[in-house]
Amino acid sequence: MEKQWKGDGAGTFKKEYLGSCGQNVIIEDGVRIFHPENVYIGDNVYIGHDTIIKGYYLHPLTIESNCWIGQRCFIHGAGGVTIKEYAGIGPSVHILASSHIDPDDPNEPTLFSPLHFPSITIEKNCNIGMCSSIIGDVTIGENCKIGANALVNRSIPSNSVAVGVPVKVIKKRVKKDDPS
Numbered sequence: 001m002e003k004q005w006k007g008d009g010a011g012t013f014k015k016e017y018l019g020s021c022g023q024n025v026i027i028e029d030g031v032r033i034f035h036p037e038n039v040y041i042g043d044n045v046y047i048g049h050d051t052i053i054k055g056y057y058l059h060p061l062t063i064e065s066n067c068w069i070g071q072r073c074f075i076h077g078a079g080g081v082t083i084k085e086y087a088g089i090g091p092s093v094h095i096l097a098s099s100h101i102d103p104d105d106p107n108e109p110t111l112f113s114p115l116h117f118p119s120i121t122i123e124k125n126c127n128i129g130m131c132s133s134i135i136g137d138v139t140i141g142e143n144c145k146i147g148a149n150a151l152v153n154r155s156i157p158s159n160s161v162a163v164g165v166p167v168k169v170i171k172k173r174v175k176k177d178d179p180s
Helices: none
Strands: 032-034 039-041 052-054 061-063 074-076 081-083 094-096 120-122 133-135 138-140 160-163 168-172
Parallel strands (some): 052 074, 120 138
């Protein structure tokens, strides 16, 4: 028998349903949060219109203080997602912390294969360009800039600018008065 689908519900929530919710958290109209008990939000966070945040029962999804999440983002926290302080996530960014394990038999539907739960961390003071996708077991180091439409499928070292599909580092960020 094929897998039987079941719904996730409407994703409606109240702030008190969240694992935690800090002060001055703005959650715009149309935002849906699933498994809110595993979603932790710090102080001074903005979450844009029509964003979907899918917490998951296995791992926390954490958005630390002073973050901005743009409109129409999709964040799936199955393997654990941490967005650290001062991160800016552009509109329509997709963050997916789960993937199907490739079946041994190519005729077996991948859709019904078991799931793998990699974690994703976006370190402090990062800027993720609009329409980027972040997948796999990835850490984006502190002070990184990720270009629009990038596919981030590998970790990025701190102080990097990275772009492309798949993403690659194109330069290091240095202080303007740093001679190196």
